[in-house]
Amino acid sequence: VHISQGFDSGSIEVLSAEAPDAIRLRLRPDNAASFCQWFHFRVHDVAGVPLRMVFENTADAAYPDGWPDYHAVASYDRREWFRVPGTRFEDGRLIIEHTPEHSSVYYAYFEPYSHERHLDLLGQAEMSPYARVHTLGATVDGRSVDCVVVGAPSPERKPVWIIARQHPGETMAEWFVEGLLARLLDSADPLARRLRERACLYIVPNMNPDGASRGNLRTNAAGANLNREWMTPTVARSPEVLCVRKHMEATGCALFLDIHGDESLPYVFIDGSEMVPGVPHNMAARQAVFLSALAEASPDFQTEVGYTPDRFGEEMLTLASKWVAHRFGCLSLTLEMPFKDNHLLPDARVGWNGERSKRLGAAMLQPILRDLLSD
Amino acid sequence: VHISQGFDSGSIEVLSAEAPDAIRLRLRPDNAASFCQWFHFRVHDVAGVPLRMVFENTADAAYPDGWPDYHAVASYDRREWFRVPGTRFEDGRLIIEHTPEHSSVYYAYFEPYSHERHLDLLGQAEMSPYARVHTLGATVDGRSVDCVVVGAPSPERKPVWIIARQHPGETMAEWFVEGLLARLLDSADPLARRLRERACLYIVPNMNPDGASRGNLRTNAAGANLNREWMTPTVARSPEVLCVRKHMEATGCALFLDIHGDESLPYVFIDGSEMVPGVPHNMAARQAVFLSALAEASPDFQTEVGYTPDRFGEEMLTLASKWVAHRFGCLSLTLEMPFKDNHLLPDARVGWNGERSKRLGAAMLQPILRDLLSD
Amino acid sequence: VHISQGFDSGSIEVLSAEAPDAIRLRLRPDNAASFCQWFHFRVHDVAGVPLRMVFENTADAAYPDGWPDYHAVASYDRREWFRVPGTRFEDGRLIIEHTPEHSSVYYAYFEPYSHERHLDLLGQAEMSPYARVHTLGATVDGRSVDCVVVGAPSPERKPVWIIARQHPGETMAEWFVEGLLARLLDSADPLARRLRERACLYIVPNMNPDGASRGNLRTNAAGANLNREWMTPTVARSPEVLCVRKHMEATGCALFLDIHGDESLPYVFIDGSEMVPGVPHNMAARQAVFLSALAEASPDFQTEVGYTPDRFGEEMLTLASKWVAHRFGCLSLTLEMPFKDNHLLPDARVGWNGERSKRLGAAMLQPILRDLLSD
Amino acid sequence: VHISQGFDSGSIEVLSAEAPDAIRLRLRPDNAASFCQWFHFRVHDVAGVPLRMVFENTADAAYPDGWPDYHAVASYDRREWFRVPGTRFEDGRLIIEHTPEHSSVYYAYFEPYSHERHLDLLGQAEMSPYARVHTLGATVDGRSVDCVVVGAPSPERKPVWIIARQHPGETMAEWFVEGLLARLLDSADPLARRLRERACLYIVPNMNPDGASRGNLRTNAAGANLNREWMTPTVARSPEVLCVRKHMEATGCALFLDIHGDESLPYVFIDGSEMVPGVPHNMAARQAVFLSALAEASPDFQTEVGYTPDRFGEEMLTLASKWVAHRFGCLSLTLEMPFKDNHLLPDARVGWNGERSKRLGAAMLQPILRDLLSD
Ligand SMILES: [Ca+2]
Ligand SMILES: [Ca+2]
Numbered sequence A, B, C, D: 001v002h003i004s005q006g007f008d009s010g011s012i013e014v015l016s017a018e019a020p021d022a023i024r025l026r027l028r029p030d031n032a033a034s035f036c037q038w039f040h041f042r043v044h045d046v047a048g049v050p051l052r053m054v055f056e057n058t059a060d061a062a063y064p065d066g067w068p069d070y071h072a073v074a075s076y077d078r079r080e081w082f083r084v085p086g087t088r089f090e091d092g093r094l095i096i097e098h099t100p101e102h103s104s105v106y107y108a109y110f111e112p113y114s115h116e117r118h119l120d121l122l123g124q125a126e127m128s129p130y131a132r133v134h135t136l137g138a139t140v141d142g143r144s145v146d147c148v149v150v151g152a153p154s155p156e157r158k159p160v161w162i163i164a165r166q167h168p169g170e171t172m173a174e175w176f177v178e179g180l181l182a183r184l185l186d187s188a189d190p191l192a193r194r195l196r197e198r199a200c201l202y203i204v205p206n207m208n209p210d211g212a213s214r215g216n217l218r219t220n221a222a223g224a225n226l227n228r229e230w231m232t233p234t235v236a237r238s239p240e241v242l243c244v245r246k247h248m249e250a251t252g253c254a255l256f257l258d259i260h261g262d263e264s265l266p267y268v269f270i271d272g273s274e275m276v277p278g279v280p281h282n283m284a285a286r287q288a289v290f291l292s293a294l295a296e297a298s299p300d301f302q303t304e305v306g307y308t309p310d311r312f313g314e315e316m317l318t319l320a321s322k323w324v325a326h327r328f329g330c331l332s333l334t335l336e337m338p339f340k341d342n343h344l345l346p347d348a349r350v351g352w353n354g355e356r357s358k359r360l361g362a363a364m365l366q367p368i369l370r371d372l373l374s375d
């Protein structure tokens, strides 16, 4: 059996592929770190052939809790991705059993979002009368860190920052941005029109294009987990964070969202900043209004399941949303979407996916506007 | 100058069209009633020619208040409609001054919605796994009164009825339904998914297809204003209302929306049923929650400007939403959108239009779900 | 069973529809003539119901030879039309047996092409930098006779006239024009570019919009068969021909195509003008080159089956292509496409249809250019 | 000025970019060979800024004749590419002067075709009922060499092979294949239908995906010019040719096309195999019929300008089309499209481009079918 990975975010190690029903694979770690969980590969010429693929090292993955109840995604045309029912976690190993309907089939940890699509997204934004693309800096590999700026700065417009995909394997974060941007740049949508009046939005669709293109799960090309670099970013290790932080200092920040995916929890949730030292005393209340408005706009969102406030311990201020809350005293949130399905509103056919992430991005305009109006 | 109207909803009387800068027109009344306000016609072979068109009888229109601050819509390709800045109301006459950029140009009172598009809308709904089209009866001219049914009836699903375009010239009502249906049948949208769980929706995109196709403003082919027929509809005069009422009796009704356009007020607003005899005592509160949820979902909506509660006087129970409130004791609302622009969020280029009506229709899912969940 | 026809080109007479398996219908004749063959109607609320529809008067149709080997077309969404295998001609009556998969289903003699789509086609042409819409006159009912003019007249550009749908039920003729226009207005297509250099094209997508909208087979609103009116068209009876002939006199004509459908012959073929008195002696040769070029460009076309040269007898010069050949001495052809399938290249699923007619229209650019270059 | 190239086929060396009007660049050679000519890069944050970019080493390019009369292509959104009028070749250096209208702008030697788009093309083919994707082997970098197979092998179907993009910078070759495949898989097109009956087509959209993704002009990742490897391909140096040749031996070959771009000649032309030792004596005549049929189908094609028969000298049999002619005795042709414009039918706005290459690919069905039918 021929297996390839020579494309954007391709990642797998093939131990043995002699028999289609006994394919042995290994998750490949990030290029300069030991995290592994992301996979993306193509199996060739297997129409009608029962495949059995065993991932030998899934127990060593970054998030072993990610495997129970998880189903891999697959696609024949790279547009429609579906969950593979014959995915199971057994004796500490992920197993995918599937009989493809067409010659070539792609399997991935989650619906991919390529660097080419990323650049197309920027190109579309560039053509909108409401947006321009501003490049904030360069990555370790020399790619650009791009920011879609919606609205010219003015006293009436509060600075809102939205960043996504610090962890490159969390592609749902960029799908989310695609949905948010499509609505934000819609000339007929009243929430978008009001938001464009009240805010100047700085949106970074992909904080980590190197890691994304390389097929990393959590780190950039230098092996840095960018979401632990916000206290002391450096040119050598985390230029992506450094350049964003620098521009944020120039524009200020009235509201901050950092968009993520969570490997383990099958829910959409928000991790807030009420525990961050120095945030205004009304932060918890303001946060509660935001969460309530999001829950109104999107039944995919909930507030019962989430992280405990002490989850990040001493690292706390190295995280983007905590650091921003601390630095700017503004509402600053981390949004998490599932790699698995959303148990609140499950869909066995596709699980949580790109389309659903886009709907959530579009819905996000509502709590943002509510927060700006009430502030 | 050649002027034609031989197409769906075409309507104009040409008094004189010898000189392009002195075209004299009259609004044509409904086919069996004296209401006039709707117009829709095409002017031929006038690229680069300054046109001046005077409507001689605008003072006799159904809503003379509709003309101040009104701008006609125009299109070259029947897809993009724009407002004509050179529209004015002067000495009791509407005047349109415009120099077309292409040979043929269409002018209309509002962005049209044809019977062919109506049938295409039904056809698309038919193909959705979530909907089927059920025909409730026949119109005076023999067209069908169609209902898109979303969801199979069950104890968990409350019956929600949405009807539109009782007044056929109010095309924004069907654009609204198009937007609402597109979202309601979206497999990825969480509001739609929850709504499909909680409600069985009966949606009549066009209550008055005869009047619509004939280019009437307010009445059906028999001259009846359908929104005054709900107490005593008859086969001869208002079969459209009769068949809908009959099916509503069979399904029950937990929530009712009647979608309209208002010629005079440049706002989106809702006329409620708190004044209807016999409605439950908590109706005003329930209504207030609904309105508040809609305002959250759509900044195009507001609650300050609207009709006074005594507007309809003794006729009150002949109106759809009042009759339904009286009969079923449910939340029952009339939504009004402007023919002019929305002064709350104006857009000089297009004014209120089809696209904005669609966005409002999509936003409406949110208050509907809120009401169902809180009931 | 509820059956409706209140839409563009709707046409049927219902004798009895009490039992779905015993529906009795009659073809409805043209509004002012006795021709009947076209039908187009919708059956409501019949998902999963076995239908048996008998047309009682098919033996009296304009072309009884049209029924053997014929299969009706059907659609649920008015976009995808398929042939109904359970169509048969038995004891002089057409019978359609079909069990619909969705609630509403449309049946027609051939894939319809509505007046609204006709106007959209003109609107799209209007927006092209290469075309403008010129209105030549008005129909009996007051609709416009529109001509898409491609190219400004100049000595280097020969006048080419293409007319379609003199017989309104021959909708394939307008599908053909849609395909031809799409290619002709393509900025990247080299055949189109050369043709726009060498010719000024006058294209009348629908000669008979009244008959089309009314659901007639062969005649206009006054009952005239327009393709027998070219010798002596009159304002009262055939204004559509009169206005086209008048403009043709003004522009001249170097090549003429008249696009039709044939009820009986299951082939695409061309009827030429070699037999017309007074045509240049080299006409047969020029015609043969044209036919050969079309056969190269489209394997759907053939030259073995067609009309005999004496088919039209004394009426000959009343036909468009013969009259034009006689008057202008130019290459002048009638193209015929089948209502049935094309036996040369059959497709049981869809038969001959709109898409295939469009491909043929696109292919037609090649023989036209060949003729212009060789002349 | 910030310049980036971190994307598919990105390639440039920046000597100095301090002043926007004095940017100094160098063409970057292929990764393992000295050929240089391809460039593709993005300039950031330069809306309204006059740029002057000088390529210092254009005289050392693989084809110095490629620069006179050449205009670079540019795009803001990566979808619409236009020629930059301010491109000139002066004192042996290529200079681009341009003032971008948007923040970010891409410049390239020709409209790019990315590896992601390549995989999408395969994915679409995979979903067609008429095609399947068969992987022939692996490249030096481990990407797959994919073949779209149209038609099941049978005695009635002759084997036709079409390969493209041996030279990876010749992206027009893959645009050509995209146009050819779109038509070939069209269910309504009669040329496609006949061809699917008469031929089994083996289409390799990209022979050199490594070089393409790396931004090479002429060679694969090992530095081999694949079109000089057909006599003695090796696993180490030219596995791409080796695997294709092997499958060609298995299927046989009745007609072969190799699709290319030419840097110097501003014409579309074909280089034949009449000079190849051992080809059948009637080859020149068969070839002439093919060329004539292509000229009929596409006025972009011509036969006056092209290569001289002795161009390749002793290397001749190392070229794909010559080797195939020699080995299989079949019609075997190299198609060349211009990097510049087509002087036969110039378009100053876009020059030769992807769309025009697609039209040529679609037109190619006609001579292929002609050849198969006449053989
Ligand atoms: Ca995460
Ligand atoms: Ca009204």
Ligand SMILES: [Ca+2]
Pocket (backbone or CB within 6 Å): C167, C170, C260, C261, C262, C263
């Ligand atoms: Ca006929």
Ligand SMILES: [Ca+2]
Pocket (backbone or CB within 6 Å): D167, D170, D260, D261, D262, D263
């Ligand atoms: Ca070349």
